[in-house]
Amino acid sequence: MLADTVGRLVAALARSGYGDDAASDGEDRLTRENPVLAALYAAAVQGRVAMGVEAGQRIARLGNAALAVESPDAASSRCATLGGFSLHAGVAVAAADRAGLERLCRYMGRPALASERLERLADGRILYRLRHRWRDGTSAVVFEPREFLARLAAQVPPPRAHQVRYHGLLAPCANWRSVVVPLAKPSLDGAGSSPECAHPQARSPRARRIAWSDLLRRVFAVDVLVCDRCGSRMRVMAAVRSPAAVAAFLVCIGRAGRSPPEPQAGSCA
Numbered sequence: 341m342l343a344d345t346v347g348r349l350v351a352a353l354a355r356s357g358y359g360d361d362a363a364s365d366g367e368d369r370l371t372r373e374n375p376v377l378a379a380l381y382a383a384a385v386q387g388r389v390a391m392g393v394e395a396g397q398r399i400a401r402l403g404n405a406a407l408a409v410e411s412p413d414a415a416s417s418r419c420a421t422l423g424g425f426s427l428h429a430g431v432a433v434a435a436a437d438r439a440g441l442e443r444l445c446r447y448m449g450r451p452a453l454a455s456e457r458l459e460r461l462a463d464g465r466i467l468y469r470l471r472h473r474w475r476d477g478t479s480a481v482v483f484e485p486r487e488f489l490a491r492l493a494a495q496v497p498p499p500r501a502h503q504v505r506y507h508g509l510l511a512p513c514a515n516w517r518s519v520v521v522p523l524a525k526p527s528l529d530g531a532g533s534s535p536e537c538a539h540p541q542a543r544s545p546r547a548r549r550i551a552w553s554d555l556l557r558r559v560f561a562v563d564v565l566v567c568d569r570c571g572s573r574m575r576v577m578a579a580v581r582s583p584a585a586v587a588a589f590l591v592c593i594g595r596a597g598r599s600p601p602e603p604q605a606g607s608c609a
Contacts, residue, residue, distance in 0.1 A: 346425050370498060377498065384494035389487055399487075402467075403478035452495045 371378040383390035389397050418429040433440040457469040466488040469480045483491060497503060506512065509520050550558075557563050565574045580586055587597035 345427060346422055349425065374499065377493070377496070380490055380494040381498075384491055389484075390490045390494075392484070392486060394484075400482040401478040402480040402482060403473065403476070405477045407473060408475060408477040452492070 368378070370381075380390050383395075387399050389395050389399065420427050433444055453468065454471070457471065459467045459469070461467050461482070464485060466483045466485060467480055468483070470478065473479050508514065509516050511517065553563070553565050566572075567574050580589065591597040
């Protein structure tokens, strides 16, 4: 099973330009297009400093080597390592275990770091305490401020990378996707109650776009349609598109009616 997974992963990397042919010239596509981001990724994976005079050195760790333990997965039949890739299948969620499924979803959607375990030391360095002690006894890692920012930048996905991927029945071209995707509910006037909509494989109509205000409320928890004075909901009356009307409105509220001029080449901003 692991061999098949590694084979598919290597094939996918080769199709993306990260195979043996790309590595023969010493660099891959990401290194050519964005060398800074590629260097940050490489340093983060290796646990080393990415920039500065200490570039290439190991990240400072705190812990007790006497508490180091062997990997508990080494003797497990559900864990394997091959070609630098590891597969861990020791944790399973039963079909009826809704609480376990919620824990798994929360684990997959967790942020890159927990702010409550982050601490600024007296010398200005950044200390991050680990939730679980590593097998070598490490309980915390220490970063210089610039290196900590570099490690945060390494969490940024590469350019033009998909953030959500659907597999199996939920994939866009899956033959049975129309069976598992919920159908549109019939309206009160009888629309949508035709035999075509009742068919189990009938495709539901495309959902409407989410309003920009709803997107802001979902992502940033900011409701821009709440009135600052009375707290009631506001609604859009009209959209002003004329540049002259926009400039007149900005001048009326005491703002500049035009954007600042762009700096000329060679001048100081």
